[in-house]
Amino acid sequence: MREKTGIATSAVIVIVIVIVxxxxGAVLMLGQPTPTTTTTPTTTSPTTTSPTTTxxxxxxxxxxxxxxxxxxxxxxxxxAYDTASSEVIMSVYETLISxxxxxxxxxxxxxxxxxxxxxNGGISADGLTYRFxxxxxxxxxxxxxxxxxxxxxxFERAMVQNRDxxxxxxxxxxxxxxxxxxxxxxxxxxxxAVEVEGDYVVFHLAQPYPPxxxxxxxxxxxxxxxxxxxxxxxxxxxxxxxxxxxxxxxxPLQEVxxxxxxxxxxxxxxxxxxxxTRNDQYWGGPAKLKNVVIQVVPEWTTRKLxxxxxxADIVDVPRPNIKELEGVEGIRVTKDLPTLAVDAxxxxxxxxxxxxxxxxxxxxxxxxPPDFFADKNVRLAFAYSFDYEAFLRDxxxxxxxxxxxxxxxxxxxxxxxxxxxxxxxxxxxxxFKAAFGGQxxxxxxxxxxxxxxxxxxxxxxxxxxxxxxxxxxxxxxIEVAARDWGTxxxxxxxxxxxxxxxxxxxxxxxxxNFVQPFMHSxxxxxxxxGYSNPTVDDLIMQGISExxxxxxxxxxxxxxxxxxxxxxxxxxxxALGRHYERDWVHGWIYxxxxxGEPALCDPYLMWKx
Numbered sequence: 001m002r003e004k005t006g007i008a009t010s011a012v013i014v015i016v017i018v019i020v021x022x023x024x025g026a027v028l029m030l031g032q033p034t035p036t037t038t039t040t041p042t043t044t045s046p047t048t049t050s051p052t053t054t055x056x057x058x059x060x061x062x063x064x065x066x067x068x069x070x071x072x073x074x075x076x077x078x079x080a081y082d083t084a085s086s087e088v089i090m091s092v093y094e095t096l097i098s099x100x101x102x103x104x105x106x107x108x109x110x111x112x113x114x115x116x117x118x119x120n121g122g123i124s125a126d127g128l129t130y131r132f133x134x135x136x137x138x139x140x141x142x143x144x145x146x147x148x149x150x151x152x153x154x155f156e157r158a159m160v161q162n163r164d165x166x167x168x169x170x171x172x173x174x175x176x177x178x179x180x181x182x183x184x185x186x187x188x189x190x191x192x193a194v195e196v197e198g199d200y201v202v203f204h205l206a207q208p209y210p211p212x213x214x215x216x217x218x219x220x221x222x223x224x225x226x227x228x229x230x231x232x233x234x235x236x237x238x239x240x241x242x243x244x245x246x247x248x249x250x251x252p253l254q255e256v257x258x259x260x261x262x263x264x265x266x267x268x269x270x271x272x273x274x275x276x277t278r279n280d281q282y283w284g285g286p287a288k289l290k291n292v293v294i295q296v297v298p299e300w301t302t303r304k305l306x307x308x309x310x311x312a313d314i315v316d317v318p319r320p321n322i323k324e325l326e327g328v329e330g331i332r333v334t335k336d337l338p339t340l341a342v343d344a345x346x347x348x349x350x351x352x353x354x355x356x357x358x359x360x361x362x363x364x365x366x367x368x369p370p371d372f373f374a375d376k377n378v379r380l381a382f383a384y385s386f387d388y389e390a391f392l393r394d395x396x397x398x399x400x401x402x403x404x405x406x407x408x409x410x411x412x413x414x415x416x417x418x419x420x421x422x423x424x425x426x427x428x429x430x431x432f433k434a435a436f437g438g439q440x441x442x443x444x445x446x447x448x449x450x451x452x453x454x455x456x457x458x459x460x461x462x463x464x465x466x467x468x469x470x471x472x473x474x475x476x477x478i479e480v481a482a483r484d485w486g487t488x489x490x491x492x493x494x495x496x497x498x499x500x501x502x503x504x505x506x507x508x509x510x511x512x513n514f515v516q517p518f519m520h521s522x523x524x525x526x527x528x529x530g531y532s533n534p535t536v537d538d539l540i541m542q543g544i545s546e547x548x549x550x551x552x553x554x555x556x557x558x559x560x561x562x563x564x565x566x567x568x569x570x571x572x573x574x575a576l577g578r579h580y581e582r583d584w585v586h587g588w589i590y591x592x593x594x595x596g597e598p599a600l601c602d603p604y605l606m607w608k609x
Contacts, residue, residue, distance in 0.1 A: 069454030070485030077222035078158035086595030093222035093259035127208030174209035288607035298454035337577035347373035350530030381431035400575035413556035444475020
């Protein structure tokens with residue numbers, strides 16, 4: 001899942017790898033002879049510091065205010081594939097099952113009455129059928145009753161919509177087939193994948209897929225109101241019309257919400273704030289908080305003043321500024337939290353010719369051609385121009401490591417001996433001189449590197465590249481520019497960005513969830529970069545299908561080496577997380593697989609006082 005702040009850039013996002021991974025848990029429930037995948041905990045233990053309790057009175061005691069650097073891209077669960085969107089969605093909509101507190105290997109029922117297992121008959125012995133009894137007496141925020149037909153519609157609607165670069169590939173792979181998921185779909189495939197049988201909804205898998213339960217616990221598996229969706233102009237649920245609703249430019253649910261969750265959407269003021277209000281008729285009982293407010297405050301100084309004054313309860317703290325809040329009265333800090341997320345710089349190899357970031361659009365000293373990064377020599381030159389050690393030392397103050405590939409620390413089948421890129425300006429010069437048959441060095445270039453507004457570590461990373469590359473040749477010119485989060489994502493998907501820096505948070509803790517978006521030709525990043533390697537695609541499909549752990553390791557080791565050799569992107573950090581809150585905030589928890597900042601991991605459990 002794409003990260004607005006990134007574990008590495010936000011002091012709020014904290015992911016802890018504390019237990020056996022989702023894959024292992026799902027395998028145990030399936031009872032299949034499939035491989036057990038485990039995360040590897042780091043030796044660092046999280047610590048919480050609570051300076052002297054403030055005498056300052058609690059402000060806005062029934063309202064949780066979170067000051068962050070950017071806002072969501074969408075409110076549509078089937079569209080959202082960024083942390084900012086999902087953190088809102090998971091407070092308003094609900095899924096069939098949910099992660100059990102801080103666990104990633106345990107689930108609790110939500111809109112289903114129980115978690116299916118082989119033992120209780122909810123999962124077939126061959127792992128191909130999952131049955132969920134739907135909870136009765138649940139109402140959507142508009143008063144409509146939840147029905148099994150709503151559940152069926154929710155998943156079929158997601159597969160029908162299946163927008164480019166979205167999260168629905170995680171439903172298509174198990175339900176349609178690992179290979180078939182990337183081929184043109186038919187409505188028959190979608191229709192038979194999810195069925196209603198009385199009070200039950202039944203999923204028919206194309207092959208056993210151990211992470212399936214974890215996928216059902218995430219925001220893209222949220223349950224929507226069929227009748228209400230149709231009233232908004234969404235797919236009417238018919239075979240005759242489904243192709244008219246595929247990959248829309250803007251989904252009908254872009255700015256409206258009607259869930260079953262503990263909070264309701266009050267308003268979304270673009271660029272300012274999103275306000276959620278308590279659902280007093282919530283089937284699980286009303287929340288302790290009356291309101292949750294997510295305020296967009298890109299400037300750190302303003303966020304800091306709000307935090308110290310008690311006008312914000314939780315804030316994003318840029319890593320370079322963490323010492324400013326050390327020992328401050330009334331501020332609770334949790335730090336040294338291991339993460340399952342990575343920041344990387346991505347090269348777009350087929351930039352939109354109309355992009356404003358490529359200057360003249362030609363290799364004439366005043367721009368770059370759209371295929372500038374298609375030349376591997378250019379990518380290698382950039383990879384050797386980044387000062388990884390200085391970045392981790394100065395920006396993260398030693399609270400981060402440099403991954404060698406998307407298969408990061410904490411994932412099974414990570415190769416600890418995999419070679420990493422390092423700062424070597426002599427090599428960078430060598431590759432720049434080789435690029436485009438020597439034309440890059442001779443003519444020079446001009447381009448812009450983008451980062452999302454308010455993300456200081458990503459800005460600093462871009463500035464490091466600019467400084468080092470410009471030092472090699474006076475004909476090299478790089479500008480650094482910021483874009484708000486929503487625009488940043490739209491330009492990324494439209495292949496308008498040149499080189500961009502963004503983070504990835506695990507959807508489930510298995511290497512497939514990292515190599516697929518980073519390396520598959522239809523991946524969430526690689527598709528928009530224009531990176532395609534048929535050998536890689538085949539290996540990725542083999543990796544998720546293979547049941548022999550030794551063979552899986554061989555496949556993922558091979559993929560890590562190809563990633564290094566092809567250099568479609570370059571990981572720059574995997575950081576320990578930090579969380580800052582006022583000491584009057586209570587009930588905050590985090591979970592390694594929850595989307596978005598644990599600031600809003602589950603506001604239903606939180607209160608102030």
